[in-house]
Amino acid sequence: MNIEVNILLTGNELMNGDIIDTNSVMFADQLSSIGLNINKKVTVADDLIILRSQIAELSKTAKVLIINGGLGPTIDDLTSQALAQACGVDLQLNTQAHIHLKHWANKRNTKLNKPNLKQAYLPLGCEIIANATGSAVGISIKLDQCLIICTPGVPSELAHMLKDEIIPSLQQAFPITNKIEVSRLQTFGMGESTLQALINDKLPDWPDEISIGFRAAMPLLEVKLTTQCSKGKVLLTQWQEKLSYLLGDHILSTGKSDKITLADHLVPLLIKSAKRITLAESCTGGLIASQITAVSGASAVFQAGFITYSNDMKHKMLDVPNTTLANHGAVSQETVLAMARGALEKSNADYVIAVSGIAGPNGGTKDRPVGSVWIAWGNKQTLNAKYYCIPLARQLFQQVVTARGLDLIRRMLINSKACPNYDRKG
Amino acid sequence: MNIEVNILLTGNELMNGDIIDTNSVMFADQLSSIGLNINKKVTVADDLIILRSQIAELSKTAKVLIINGGLGPTIDDLTSQALAQACGVDLQLNTQAHIHLKHWANKRNTKLNKPNLKQAYLPLGCEIIANATGSAVGISIKLDQCLIICTPGVPSELAHMLKDEIIPSLQQAFPITNKIEVSRLQTFGMGESTLQALINDKLPDWPDEISIGFRAAMPLLEVKLTTQCSKGKVLLTQWQEKLSYLLGDHILSTGKSDKITLADHLVPLLIKSAKRITLAESCTGGLIASQITAVSGASAVFQAGFITYSNDMKHKMLDVPNTTLANHGAVSQETVLAMARGALEKSNADYVIAVSGIAGPNGGTKDRPVGSVWIAWGNKQTLNAKYYCIPLARQLFQQVVTARGLDLIRRMLINSKACPNYDRKG
Numbered sequence: 001m002n003i004e005v006n007i008l009l010t011g012n013e014l015m016n017g018d019i020i021d022t023n024s025v026m027f028a029d030q031l032s033s034i035g036l037n038i039n040k041k042v043t044v045a046d047d048l049i050i051l052r053s054q055i056a057e058l059s060k061t062a063k064v065l066i067i068n069g070g071l072g073p074t075i076d077d078l079t080s081q082a083l084a085q086a087c088g089v090d091l092q093l094n095t096q097a098h099i100h101l102k103h104w105a106n107k108r109n110t111k112l113n114k115p116n117l118k119q120a121y122l123p124l125g126c127e128i129i130a131n132a133t134g135s136a137v138g139i140s141i142k143l144d145q146c147l148i149i150c151t152p153g154v155p156s157e158l159a160h161m162l163k164d165e166i167i168p169s170l171q172q173a174f175p176i177t178n179k180i181e182v183s184r185l186q187t188f189g190m191g192e193s194t195l196q197a198l199i200n201d202k203l204p205d206w207p208d209e210i211s212i213g214f215r216a217a218m219p220l221l222e223v224k225l226t227t228q229c230s231k232g233k234v235l236l237t238q239w240q241e242k243l244s245y246l247l248g249d250h251i252l253s254t255g256k257s258d259k260i261t262l263a264d265h266l267v268p269l270l271i272k273s274a275k276r277i278t279l280a281e282s283c284t285g286g287l288i289a290s291q292i293t294a295v296s297g298a299s300a301v302f303q304a305g306f307i308t309y310s311n312d313m314k315h316k317m318l319d320v321p322n323t324t325l326a327n328h329g330a331v332s333q334e335t336v337l338a339m340a341r342g343a344l345e346k347s348n349a350d351y352v353i354a355v356s357g358i359a360g361p362n363g364g365t366k367d368r369p370v371g372s373v374w375i376a377w378g379n380k381q382t383l384n385a386k387y388y389c390i391p392l393a394r395q396l397f398q399q400v401v402t403a404r405g406l407d408l409i410r411r412m413l414i415n416s417k418a419c420p421n422y423d424r425k426g
Numbered sequence: 427m428n429i430e431v432n433i434l435l436t437g438n439e440l441m442n443g444d445i446i447d448t449n450s451v452m453f454a455d456q457l458s459s460i461g462l463n464i465n466k467k468v469t470v471a472d473d474l475i476i477l478r479s480q481i482a483e484l485s486k487t488a489k490v491l492i493i494n495g496g497l498g499p500t501i502d503d504l505t506s507q508a509l510a511q512a513c514g515v516d517l518q519l520n521t522q523a524h525i526h527l528k529h530w531a532n533k534r535n536t537k538l539n540k541p542n543l544k545q546a547y548l549p550l551g552c553e554i555i556a557n558a559t560g561s562a563v564g565i566s567i568k569l570d571q572c573l574i575i576c577t578p579g580v581p582s583e584l585a586h587m588l589k590d591e592i593i594p595s596l597q598q599a600f601p602i603t604n605k606i607e608v609s610r611l612q613t614f615g616m617g618e619s620t621l622q623a624l625i626n627d628k629l630p631d632w633p634d635e636i637s638i639g640f641r642a643a644m645p646l647l648e649v650k651l652t653t654q655c656s657k658g659k660v661l662l663t664q665w666q667e668k669l670s671y672l673l674g675d676h677i678l679s680t681g682k683s684d685k686i687t688l689a690d691h692l693v694p695l696l697i698k699s700a701k702r703i704t705l706a707e708s709c710t711g712g713l714i715a716s717q718i719t720a721v722s723g724a725s726a727v728f729q730a731g732f733i734t735y736s737n738d739m740k741h742k743m744l745d746v747p748n749t750t751l752a753n754h755g756a757v758s759q760e761t762v763l764a765m766a767r768g769a770l771e772k773s774n775a776d777y778v779i780a781v782s783g784i785a786g787p788n789g790g791t792k793d794r795p796v797g798s799v800w801i802a803w804g805n806k807q808t809l810n811a812k813y814y815c816i817p818l819a820r821q822l823f824q825q826v827v828t829a830r831g832l833d834l835i836r837r838m839l840i841n842s843k844a845c846p847n848y849d850r851k852g
Contacts, residue, residue, distance in 0.1 A: 015464050017454025018639050021447055024469075028443025038441050040476070041469040043450075050466070193499040193541040193561075200540070214500060215439050216580070224444070279712075279733075285719025286705075286712030289733045293711020294821050296787055298735075304743060305733030307705075307715050313730035313773065317743075347739065361722055391533055393559070395720050396582075 003174045004039040005031055006062040008054055010070040010079060011153055015045045023068055023158055030162050035176035036064070046070060051082035059086070059146035064170065069153030071136035073115035079150050080139065084123035087143050094122040097137045104135050132160045147173070181232035183225040183240045186252040188262060188407055189422045192216060195223065195247075202246055203239075210239055217260055218396075219403035220252065249416040262406035263291035269413045270301040270351075277409065278349035279305040280318055280339035282330065283357040283373060287402045304347040308339065314356075318342030331356050331368050333385045336376035340383055351412070353377050353405040359394045373401050377408040384408075388422070429600045430465040431457055432488040434480055436496040436505060437579055441471040449494055449584055456588050461602035462490070472496060477508035485512070485572035490596065495579030497562035499541035505576050506565065510549035513569050520548040523563045530561045558586045573599070607658035609651040609666045612678040614688060614833055615848045618647060621673075628672055629665075636665055643686060644822070645829035646678065675842040688832035689717035695839045696727040696777075703835065704775035705731040706744055706765035708756065709783040709799060713828045730773040734765065744768030757782050757794050759811045762802035766809055777838070779803050779831040785820045799827050803834040810834075814848070 007027055013019045021043070028038060039062050044050045051070070059065045070079030084091045098120040105112045119136055122128070129138030129149070134157040139150040149166060151158050187195070192214045199206060206212075209229040215222040223243070227236050244251055252265045259265055270277055279288050289305035292298050308314040311325045320338040328334040340354035357373025364370035371391035378384050386408075390400050404422060411420065433453055439445045447469070454464060465488050470476045477496070485491045496505030510517045524546040531538045545562055548554065555564030555575070560583035565576040575592060577584050613621070618640045625632060632638075635658075639650040649669070653662055670677055678691045685691055696703055705714050715731035718724050734740040737751045746764040754760040766780035783799025790796035797817035804810050812834075816826050830848060837846065 014450075015454065015467070016458060016639075017451040018641060020451055024440075025443040025446055028441060032442060039470075040480075041441070043467040043469075044465075193539055196500045196541045197539045211502070212500075213438050213444075213502060215444050222444075281712075283719075284716070285724070285728075286707075286715030286731055286733065287719075289712030290710070290716045290824075293709075293713075293733075293735065293785075294824065296820055298711070299789075302711075303736035304739035305712055305735075306743075307712065307719075307731030307733065309719065309725060309731075310729035316772070317730060317732075346742070359719075363725075389535065394722055398716075398720065 003036050003064065004062045005036050005064040005066060006039055006058040007041040008051075008058055008065060008067045009041065009043040010046055010051060010067065011043075012045050012076060014043055014069070023153070023155055026155070026159060026162060027066065027068075030167050031170075032180060034167060034171045034174075035179050036170065036174065046076040046078055048078050048082055048085075051078055052085045055082060055086040055143075055148070059143045059148060063146060063174070065143075065146050065148045066166075067148065067150045068158065069151075071119065071138075071150060071152050073113075073119055073135065077118075080122055083126075083139065083141065083148065083150060087123055087125075087141060087148075089124040091121045092124045094120055094126070094128060094137075096128050097122055100128070100131070100137050101135060129161060129165045131157055132164065133157050138165065179228075179232070181227050181236050182256075183236050183254070184256055185223040185225075185240070185243065185247070185254050186257050186259065186265075187221050187223060187247060187250045188219060188252055188403060189250045189420050190221070190247075192221060195221065198246065199243070203242060207235065207239065209235060219262070219399055220260065222257075249411055249414065249418050250421070252410075261291045261294070262403045262410065263288075263295050266406050266410045266413070267292060267295040267298055267301060269410060271297060273413060275350040275413070276301050276303060276347075277351040277353070278303070278343045278347035280336075280343035280352065280354035281305065281307050282309060282314070282339070282355060283359045284355050284398050284402050284405075285309060285359075287398050288353055288355070288405055291402060291406070303349065306339075306343050306346070314339060318346065329368070331358060331372055331374055333374055333376075333387070336374040336385050337383060340376040340378070340385075344380055351377075351379050351409050352383075353409060355401055355405055357390075357397075357401060359397050361394060371397060373397075375401065375405050375408065377405060378412065382412075429462050429490065430488045431462050431490040431492060432465055432484040433467040434477075434484055434491060434493045435467065435469040436472055436477060436493065437469075438472050438502060440469055440495070448581055449579070452581070452585060452588060453492065453494070456593050457596075458606060459608065460593060460597045460600075461605055462596065462600065472502040472504055474504050474508055474511075477504055478511045481508060481512035481569075481574070485569045485574060489572060489600070491569075491572050491574045492592075493574065493576045494584065495577075497545065497564075497576060497578050499539075499545055499561065503544075506548050509552075509565065509567065509574065509576060513549055513551075513567060513574075515550040517547045518550045520546055520552070520554060520563075522554050523548055526554070526557070526563050527561060555587060555591045557583055558590065559583050564591065605654075605658070607653050607662050608682075609662045609680070610682055611649040611651075611666070611669065611673070611680050612683050612685065612691075613647050613649060613673060613676045614645060614678055614829060615676045615846050616647070616673070618642060621647070621649065624672065625669070629668060633661065633665065635661060645688070645825055646686065648683075675837055675840065675844050676847070678836075687717045687720070688829045688836065689714075689721050692832050692836045692839075693718060693721040693724055693727060695836060697723060699839060701776040701839075702727050702729060702773075703777040703779070704729070704769045704773035706762075706769035706778065706780035707731065707733050708735060708740070708765070708781060709785045710781050710824050710828050710831075711735060713824050714779055714781070714831055717828060717832070729775065730769075732765075732769050732772070740765060744772065755794070757784060757798055757800055759800055759802075759813070762800040763809060763811050766802040766804070766811075770806055777803075777805050777835055778809075779835060781827055781831055783816075783823075783827060785823050787820060797823060799823075801827065801831050801834065803831060804838065808838075 126141040314320040354376040360370030376385040552567040641648040740746040780802040786796030802811040
């Protein structure tokens with residue numbers, strides 16, 4: 001059985017949109033690592049009556065209720081007061097909390113002021129949880145069958161308290177019975193619905209015990225397989241392999257990854273094979289280069305990029321013949337191939353990506369509408385070029401063109417034989 | 427009386443910490459702009475029973491319930507189904523939604539697959555809300571006294587739908603009685619605490635009726651003044667003027683703005699003055715160019731950019747003398763000035779930004795630590811160069827260098843006499 005946790009977040013700044021809630025990610029990560037599930041998360045403003053009623057309600061439907069925020073020194077910090085009322089006890093000067101505050105003030109060469117002293121008045125019968133960095137101690141108290149834990153809203157304080165205090169004690173209180181097994185695949189080139197349709201079609205006997213989730217992290221798509229059944233690990237490995245076989249070179253990596261661009265995947269491949277890349281960018285205007293150079297260690301594989309936005313500069317910087325530009329236009333196979341050859345020559349790199357297209361919203365014609373793009377890629381021996389039509393808004397278009405260019409080189413480096421099945425190909 | 431709104435966010439990826447919820451900020455901003463308050467926000471996983479019961483519960487305690495997420499094509503998208511059950515109606519093929527999906531597929535040169543078709547099955551009796559960019563239409567339906575509105579989870583789709591469809595119709599349905607007046611300033615170059623200290627110091631009689639909020643949208647900082655008092659508008663105008671005077675050329679614009687990079691502010695200035703810009707980028711590796719070319723209409727002011735990552739390419743592409751590189755190093759005043767002159771000459775542009783620095787995490791020395799950067803900026807008549815030390819992580823460093831370079835040209839174009847007071851100057 002899963003032990004379920006409810007989360008109550010409090011703070012006017014969360015409700016009025018002045019801050020983004022990043023604490024939730026911390027809670028989810030830490031709790032799932034010890035097999036605890038979050039059932040429901042409620043966010044409310046700093047209002048005593050609302051807080052009190054939410055504490056009463058949320059403590060009824062989970063074994064654990066974690067409250068985040070409202071432990072600070074100011075008048076809008078109401079968690080202790082609301083908790084005392086919900087539990088039907090008084091607020092009282094807590095000796096341990098008082099000592100903690102005095103130490104905290106001493107370390108800062110300051111005296112406890114009245115607002116800070118408020119942080120030592122806690123619900124009668126609670127236990128305190130150490131805060132290694134801030135003034136607000138955490139609180140734990142039992143209300144009927146529910147363990148209520150109050151935590152500070154400051155992310156750095158929360159991080160310490162969770163890791164060092166709360167998670168170890170929850171782990172002891174609720175030993176794992178059925179661990180959640182997770183498996184992840186980073187993919188590129190197929191949309192969520194294409195991928196789902198493919199799975200439905202080719203793997204019709206997909207087991208109920210394994211749930212599939214998708215996370216679009218444009219332009220990548222993460223596929224996450226989760227199971228909680230007893231044979232979880234074996235089953236997961238087996239079906240991850242089937243899925244990997246199905247998706248082939250659309251898979252960039254397996255396992256939890258913090259790689260968010262194609263360049264994050266490509267640069268290590270280039271480093272490993274000791275090859276250098278150069279770029280001739282028109283419609284992407286430096287985006288491919290910026291993604292490559294955003295990766296630490298890029299200087300080993302990248303020395304020069306050419307941003308040739310006008311016809312004139314395609315000629316001057318990359319020696320694209322004026323006749324090619326005049327006869328075929330900037331957005332043509334002939335021009336991107338000439339750009340690619342020029343960039344290889346001028347930079348002496350091993351690989352090249354060259355792109356020329358119409359990012360829009362203006363500049364389209366009937367023959368070459370907005371979204372048209374020619375991508376050339378390869379090395380001195382093998383240069384390819386392909387036309388795509390990607391009718392997306394300007395910046396999305398630039399991102400997709402960038403990702404495809406990088407992916408085409410990645411496929412060369414891993415000796416992929418398969419033709420990429422990009423969703424929106426022209 | 428304030429009209430209260432409940433929000434229900436759904437998504438396993440939100441519950442298990444795979445993504446950070448940024449949509450809440452959008453809801454808070456947009457709703458408060460038309461005088462609507464958020465009462466309570468609940469986040470749950472993609473679970474039909476939980477969703478259905480939350481819809482029933484949350485629709486009882488507010489005039490409006492906005493549901494976010496779960497409108498996608500995959501099996502874990504359950505909002506329509508849960509909503510139909512909560513309202514006691516069937517799911518039915520919605521003709522308008524079907525037409526929208528067919529158009530959406532046509533535009534992408536693809537056919538509607540079965541998962542996508544699921545998005546056309548909506549609760550009987552609902553109205554659809556247009557989605558300008560994505561496949562999922564929004565839904566609106568009445569349940570007893572509550573107006574329920576379903577919105578897509580993809581932030582860019584949500585942004586359009588909120589602004590163009592939902593907010594105008596809510597504004598009509600619930601006219602404002604006590605309007606919140608808001609005034610915004612987009613700024614660059616000073617951090618939140620520096621700015622707050624400056625206000626405390628120079629404007630000590632700041633009125634209680636106007637609250638100040640800061641939103642860091644790296645690298646820009648938005649300052650938001652809010653008031654609800656009866657003389658709000660007059661008071662706000664008066665104090666916004668005082669603040670504008672205090673912050674001077676650190677202000678990029680006033681009023682609500684969707685400009686998120688310095689380039690968004692710079693490109694229109696260049697277009698207006700009919701001037702062209704070129705770039706010589708080393709440590710930013712194309713990021714400055716990519717931000718300029720991300721702006722629609724950039725081709726009028728930008729023709730070429732030079733990404734010279736290695737010393738050799740600084741010499742070959744920009745004619746930086748080998749002796750300059752040998753005597754002063756790549757990260758030096760002499761080198762960035764030579765890069766700037768080279769780029770101006772090769773591109774025949776009017777303005778130039780040249781940067782050379784150490785993005786890290788490796789490559790620092792005792793004399794030139796990670797975070798060191800020389801920026802040169804100007805035109806053929808006036809070229810300036812300045813050293814900064816920006817000891818941030820690689821990608822943040824690149825972003826800040828990019829923003830400062832663009833800001834320095836912006837200041838030239840508006841004839842600013844003031845020296846920018848960048849926080850972390852070396």
